[in-house]
Amino acid sequence: MADEALFQFLHNELLQYVNNTEGGENENGRCVSKLENMGFRVGQGLIERFTKETARFKDELDVMKFICKDFWTCVFKKQIDNLRTNHQGIYVLQDNKFRLLSQLSAGKQYLEHAPKYLAFTCGLVRGGLYNLGVKSIVTAEVSVMPACKFQVMIQKM
């Protein structure tokens, strides 16, 4: 299980580094978008590897299922707990115990820092989808600490 710890530590350092170089508290937006862009590139590379052996996807839903099951398992060692969609291009992926938040206090204490911890993963999902030919906007929200929701908005071309 050493590889998981490595990723988590690296991710934490990444947050700290980006936060420091981007000017700290008041530059939160830039910090988040920088992390998101890093995730985007990583997601593109990862999806190229993960889909090497899989059959071609039928449609958008098929792609989203792949993200929820295989992609999430490879990165976070668990599947997405709940996938919902309105069948009009909006998907909500709910993870009840998101790995990158599981080390933080479950109370409300660090709630304001949560967006930083999710930015990289948003990029990861967006990059993965982009490489599979689905352009999207991915946002995340946390209401109770280790649980979070990722909202994927597909942009029609």
Place this chain on the structure above:
Amino acid sequence: MAVCVAVIAKENYPLYIRSVPTQNELKFHYTVHTSLDVVEEKISAVGKAMADQRELYLGLLYPTEDYKVYGYVTNSKVKFVIVVDSSNTSLRDNEIRSMFRKLHNSFTDVMCNPFYNPGDPIQSKVFDSTVSAMMVPSC
């Protein structure tokens, strides 16, 4: 074996193309370009009728008098095209398949290189040597 190997991006522009008789390079560019229509056709056909046939390897795209053109599409819609000499009848389907698999593996490595920008022409030496191994020794 192969006389021309090409990698085509999602948006249908070449990422990498290399052929063996270098004086005929333009002809191979045309050949590869023409084959993209057949690739497109095969992919869209999969969506409708042949739901079970969803393999990445597309098989023989079309034969011409001198060459046979084979195709392969990754899940990220990057196309690989291999052109082989028709006179080479000993070449089995399985060998073509394994050539594509090698090509795909090598391409994945290129994609995972953090210094490579997705969508740029491929300039990796490792990729180059993988392709060279698949080509006929140039005379």
